[in-house]
Amino acid sequence: MPLTASQISDFNEQGFLIVENAITATQLAGLQVDFKRWVEESRQYQKAYGEIADGRARFDLEPGHSQTQPALRRVSSPPEVSEAFLAVMRDNKALDALAQLYGPNLKFNNAKINAKMPGAATQVKYHQDFVFEPHSNDDLATVLIFLDDVDANNGPLEIVPGSHKGPLYEHWHDGVFTGAIDDKITQREQPKAITCTGPAGTACIMHTRALHGSATNFSNSSRTVYIVEYAAEDAIPLIDNHIPSGQEGEIVRGVATGRIRSSVFDLATPEYPQGTSFFSQQVKHGE
Numbered sequence: 001m002p003l004t005a006s007q008i009s010d011f012n013e014q015g016f017l018i019v020e021n022a023i024t025a026t027q028l029a030g031l032q033v034d035f036k037r038w039v040e041e042s043r044q045y046q047k048a049y050g051e052i053a054d055g056r057a058r059f060d061l062e063p064g065h066s067q068t069q070p071a072l073r074r075v076s077s078p079p080e081v082s083e084a085f086l087a088v089m090r091d092n093k094a095l096d097a098l099a100q101l102y103g104p105n106l107k108f109n110n111a112k113i114n115a116k117m118p119g120a121a122t123q124v125k126y127h128q129d130f131v132f133e134p135h136s137n138d139d140l141a142t143v144l145i146f147l148d149d150v151d152a153n154n155g156p157l158e159i160v161p162g163s164h165k166g167p168l169y170e171h172w173h174d175g176v177f178t179g180a181i182d183d184k185i186t187q188r189e190q191p192k193a194i195t196c197t198g199p200a201g202t203a204c205i206m207h208t209r210a211l212h213g214s215a216t217n218f219s220n221s222s223r224t225v226y227i228v229e230y231a232a233e234d235a236i237p238l239i240d241n242h243i244p245s246g247q248e249g250e251i252v253r254g255v256a257t258g259r260i261r262s263s264v265f266d267l268a269t270p271e272y273p274q275g276t277s278f279f280s281q282q283v284k285h286g287e
Helices: 005-014 025-042 083-090 093-102 183-192
Strands: 016-019 059-061 072-076 106-116 124-127 140-146 157-159 194-196 203-207 212-214 223-232 251-253
Touching (some): 025 083, 083 223, 093 106, 093 140, 093 223, 093 251, 157 203
Antiparallel strands (some): 106 251, 140 203, 140 223, 157 212
């Protein structure tokens, strides 16, 4: 169903929107089957493995990962290696909603899976996505599709409402790109954050400038999220995509216009990740 005027207003004011039943039960089951297969496969490895377009590893393992207690925490560009993930990238209710929010012409930017196994220490420090992927304008959105039921205890996404209207914060500290904002800003903003929870199949649409993070999974249940980033067709990338893939730039709604639209902003050029994922960049934070 199309978004109501109230939902559109909420997104514009808050910078995020929850979409219930964003994928079908069949789509959800397909994603869960493939991810479970990758978790089982990861038992054979002791370090990151596989390869994406730029030569970095596709599958990232949490420190402490083992054969008996696998902790696969990141899969980069899953649409390249899974028909189920590719199909959902191209067709889901959140994407239809985004066409109402940003206009009819949308393209795929990149995708990944972030997973928090029970007891895994993975924590995402507060940051803004746009500083990792600046475009000519900021009509970009991150769609997070829940593969598991997400509650307050298994490391849900935390978003500071209205922060997409605020400044773009520095993610460089003492000459190091940490992929996170200053701790003092986190201490000030985190108490304002709202947690995004819901049953598997739910999606959260988040504006690219929204300030967000997530805590450790303290529960006995996993928290797996398929993260797909989309952009308005006339938002042109200013740097190389930090998760390159063969589908990058694919038109997923509407048509290609050949236009460039720009907006005014100022930010420091991000560091292209050398490790498997930005988790290795965030490890530097506070060192």
